[in-house]
Amino acid sequence: MPTYAYACTACDHRFDAVQSFTEDSLTLCPECGGALRKQYGSVGVTFNGSGFYRTDSRGAAGAPASGSASSKAETSTAATPAPAATPASS
Numbered sequence: 001m002p003t004y005a006y007a008c009t010a011c012d013h014r015f016d017a018v019q020s021f022t023e024d025s026l027t028l029c030p031e032c033g034g035a036l037r038k039q040y041g042s043v044g045v046t047f048n049g050s051g052f053y054r055t056d057s058r059g060a061a062g063a064p065a066s067g068s069a070s071s072k073a074e075t076s077t078a079a080t081p082a083p084a085a086t087p088a089s090s
Contacts, residue, residue, distance in 0.1 A: 005041065010034025 002021070007014045008029035017026055026036050 005039035006036045007039050008032060008034045008036055014039070 001018050003016050003018050004025075005014065005016050006026055008031065011029060011032040011034055013029055013031040015030070019026075025038060028034070029036055
C-alpha cells in the first residue's frame, strides 16, 4: 500500500499515512483538528540514454535523422535486389 505525506494548514504538523488506493484522503489533523493537505514530492525516476527525448530520433525538419535505424533499414532494403525465383524440381 502506498504511503502519503500530509501537512496541517493550521499547525503545520507533518506526518505520513499508509493508505490503500480506494481509501479517501485524510481531512482532519490528528493534533489540532485543522484541515490537511497532501504533500507531493519529487519522483525518484530518471530516464537516461539515447532515444528518450523527442529530438533524439528526428532530423532538423521532422524528417528522420541520417543516423537513425529506420533510414538505415530503408537504404539497405532498397539497395539489395530480391533473390531470383528458382524453379522447383519434381
